[in-house]
Amino acid sequence: MGKTRSKVWRPNAISMDLNALLEVNVDYKQAWRVKQYAMELLLGSSEEFFSKLPIYFHNLKRHNPGTVAYIQTDSEDYFECCFYAIRSTIRAFKSFCRKVIIMDGAHLMGDFKGTILHAVAMDGNNQILPLAHGIC
Structure with missing residues (x-):
């Protein structure tokens, strides 16, 4: 090779x-x-990935009570955007982090165009804590 x-x-x-x-x-x-x-x-294909998101989010909320996960689809049930934040990171932000949220995003360069967004915060030790993620 x-x-x-x-x-x-x-x-x-x-x-x-x-x-x-x-x-x-x-x-x-x-x-x-x-x-x-x-x-x-x-x-797998991009279509397969996006079709599995509802199942993934359902299981994420079932196994992590308090997790916020949301998917928006159009009238024909095609993916438009999604968002999720896991409960433990929400609690950590409320308890240990500075009350400043830093947003970052990047354009997706695949079959489906869009933007992936991340929200992060910093704790008392200057460590980064990922809070939430979304795809639009």
Whole structure:
């Protein structure tokens, strides 16, 4: 296999390895599509992930009473946004953290565009406590 320092098998390395091992010429685009297909087989598709969110949130609330979890869908039951905060982090914020919430977000770059948001706080030891997470 290609000697890369990264744990990610990049399309260029896939192409070189297939050429070295099987003497098959594969261009970058083909290697990229094969990698995407393999990742979908391993991890499932984005559609599958979003369809499992209601079950995940139900179990999260069932096993962590006091947890806040919310999913919003449109009229055709398609995902629009979600939010969750686990009870233990809510209690920790109320008891031990400075009353300042720091928000951060990042754009999602996959099949589904959107923004993932995180709310964090700092405790008395200057440690970061993740409070809540959301996808819009």
